[in-house]
Amino acid sequence: MTLKFKALLVHLFTATGAVFAMLAMLAAVAAEWDLMFLWLVVAFFVDGIDGPLARKYDVKVNSPNFDGVLLDLIIDYLTYVFIPAFALFQSGLMDGWSGWVMIIIITFASAMYFADNRMKTKDNSFAGFPGCWNMLVLVLFALKPSWEICLVIVTLLAIAMFTPLKFVHPVRTERWRGITLPMAIAWTFFAGWAAWVDFHPESWAHWGLVVTSLYLLFAGIAQQLIPQKRA
Numbered sequence: 001m002t003l004k005f006k007a008l009l010v011h012l013f014t015a016t017g018a019v020f021a022m023l024a025m026l027a028a029v030a031a032e033w034d035l036m037f038l039w040l041v042v043a044f045f046v047d048g049i050d051g052p053l054a055r056k057y058d059v060k061v062n063s064p065n066f067d068g069v070l071l072d073l074i075i076d077y078l079t080y081v082f083i084p085a086f087a088l089f090q091s092g093l094m095d096g097w098s099g100w101v102m103i104i105i106i107t108f109a110s111a112m113y114f115a116d117n118r119m120k121t122k123d124n125s126f127a128g129f130p131g132c133w134n135m136l137v138l139v140l141f142a143l144k145p146s147w148e149i150c151l152v153i154v155t156l157l158a159i160a161m162f163t164p165l166k167f168v169h170p171v172r173t174e175r176w177r178g179i180t181l182p183m184a185i186a187w188t189f190f191a192g193w194a195a196w197v198d199f200h201p202e203s204w205a206h207w208g209l210v211v212t213s214l215y216l217l218f219a220g221i222a223q224q225l226i227p228q229k230r231a
Helices: 001-027 033-056 068-090 098-115 133-143 147-160 175-197 205-225
Strands: none
Touching: 001 033, 001 068, 033 068, 033 133, 033 175, 068 098, 068 133, 098 147, 133 147, 133 175, 133 205, 175 205
């Protein structure tokens, strides 16, 4: 198997995220929220490993006919933004005027953020909240807070997208990666389990979701506050 063929396979692997997005959307339309989130977790897993594969096989050089970054952004907008926003509204967790406000905030702010070429910092973290609404909405489905709390959280995170606050990339941010990467893997496991049991209110996975989500949300900000020791 040639290097160019391996690079092409990476693009094809990334593109499977679009298939999982469609399966998630079909489940959402049918109000099968547990199945929808299971497909989104699968897409999240694909998104987590296609980047390292793309760098390993240097897809920009070995398969330049396809723009892996653009392909990734298209799929990310579907799985991170569009489908979760639809689910949050259609499920009734946020409906009425608050649901309409939420849909406008999430889709508009995320479109602008994804097109911003300043979204990455020098240490490969994200500048501002990276629009991981799929993660937030899954936690909201698990905890089922009131619509007022949901609206406040959505609004604050949308504002955080355009601030200098830093948010870690689980794979590419080297600082604390020994903690961050296991936390991201644990979040994926807890998310899959919570969806598997249809977000049962007594599921132990909810505690795991809260702990791992809080770490992933605030680790980058903590790195900004805690100076890194120079070698």
